[in-house]
Amino acid sequence: MAAVTVEAAHSRAELLHQPRSNKLGLWIFMASETFLFSALISARFITSGVQRPEELNQSLAFALTCVLLVSSISAFLAEAFIATGHRRAFLNATRITIVFGLVFIGGVMFEWREALHHFPPGTIYGSAFFSLVGLHAFHVLTGVLALAVVLNLGALGHFGPTNSWPVEGAVKYWHFVDLMWVVIYPTLYLF
Amino acid sequence: MADTNETRLFEELTTEVHGSPLRQRLRIGLVVMGGLAVLTVIEYVIAVGVENPLLPLIPFAALKFVLILEYFMHFSALLGRGDH
Numbered sequence: 001m002a003a004v005t006v007e008a009a010h011s012r013a014e015l016l017h018q019p020r021s022n023k024l025g026l027w028i029f030m031a032s033e034t035f036l037f038s039a040l041i042s043a044r045f046i047t048s049g050v051q052r053p054e055e056l057n058q059s060l061a062f063a064l065t066c067v068l069l070v071s072s073i074s075a076f077l078a079e080a081f082i083a084t085g086h087r088r089a090f091l092n093a094t095r096i097t098i099v100f101g102l103v104f105i106g107g108v109m110f111e112w113r114e115a116l117h118h119f120p121p122g123t124i125y126g127s128a129f130f131s132l133v134g135l136h137a138f139h140v141l142t143g144v145l146a147l148a149v150v151l152n153l154g155a156l157g158h159f160g161p162t163n164s165w166p167v168e169g170a171v172k173y174w175h176f177v178d179l180m181w182v183v184i185y186p187t188l189y190l191f
Numbered sequence: 192m193a194d195t196n197e198t199r200l201f202e203e204l205t206t207e208v209h210g211s212p213l214r215q216r217l218r219i220g221l222v223v224m225g226g227l228a229v230l231t232v233i234e235y236v237i238a239v240g241v242e243n244p245l246l247p248l249i250p251f252a253a254l255k256f257v258l259i260l261e262y263f264m265h266f267s268a269l270l271g272r273g274d275h
Contacts, residue, residue: 050245058239066228073221084212084216175264190244
């Protein structure tokens, strides 16, 4: 009886602390990634100053920013839906987020074709541009993969109002990717 | 019995983050989205129209950063100040 009580108490303690540990771990991970992005953003200003090439495709970058912002709201909705038990709506919102993520990656690939012509990676601005956009696009890709895993598990019946941490984690990561773009967009295209 | 307790505990934990009703959360999300869209358009207009846009753009980028961090990523919940 005592053993059962100790086990129950241990299980309760685990339940109490595990989600908070997970959240803290994710935030620490995102903080470390922020340092990585910050280093490249600093390098862009140190090497190129505040000048930007005239050949930059402003309208495409603006469109990509809008795509990422819309994907952020669909990710936000996915999290809200699963937290309130609306599974079908959650699945649809996650699918929309993934599609927008893929559209963003497609847009970046299109943009790279133009950028390679105007400022190749060997040039000073080109190295900053391709490093930053490449690093960010890689994060978008991993975010899409994380959302795809969550979507697959959600379609199999996992997650719900009392167990939505994996969805929350994936969505938080997606918002982090969006957050980094909020800084990268003016850094590369507007300043 | 144990299952019931664990479920209740999970509910307590998730309410910390997901306490707001769905409709309220959707409203907040859409308002923040609208704010981000307006700020992005302003950024674009400034960047295209102003000669040296570095300083004028910083407040708008910072505001977008804070909006996402606070309302989409629930940063203050990490510090134990509740959730949106």
